[in-house]
Amino acid sequence: MAVxxxxxxxxxxxxxxxxxxxxxxxxxxxxxxxxxxTGESHFHITIRAEAFRDMPRLARHRAVQKALGDLNNRIHAIALDIG
Known part of the structure; x- marks a missing residue:
């Protein structure tokens, strides 16, 4: 499966x-x-979810990183636009 x-x-x-x-x-x-x-090292993610509504910015980023789990070891850079 593609990253x-x-x-x-x-x-x-x-x-x-x-x-x-x-x-x-x-x-x-x-x-x-x-x-x-690999051609799968840098990604830009835009995500909007109710779950982020009351979270401060840093908590949002940590939540996304946690959800990605071991993928963080396979990806060099992620640009996040979270709301």
Whole structure:
């Protein structure tokens, strides 16, 4: 399964988002540090969910990282837009 699909599955299961957009931006980082050559190293995630409503920004980021679990070891960089 592609990393993008795994991200979508895990975040959907954890937060039941009203909006989830996962964009693979690895091509923009080809040859840079952290590029492992898989084409699945850098992602931009936009997520909106009721679960985040009363959470401070840092708690939102931690919740997403926790939901991603071991994927954090396979991804070099994640840009998050959480609301």
């Amino acid at each position: 993008k699909d795994e991200i979508e599955d895990r975040l959907t299961a954890a937060f039941h988002p009203s909006l989830l957009k996962v964009v693979n931006e690895s091509h923009r980082h080809a040859g840079h540090a952290g590029d492992d050559g």
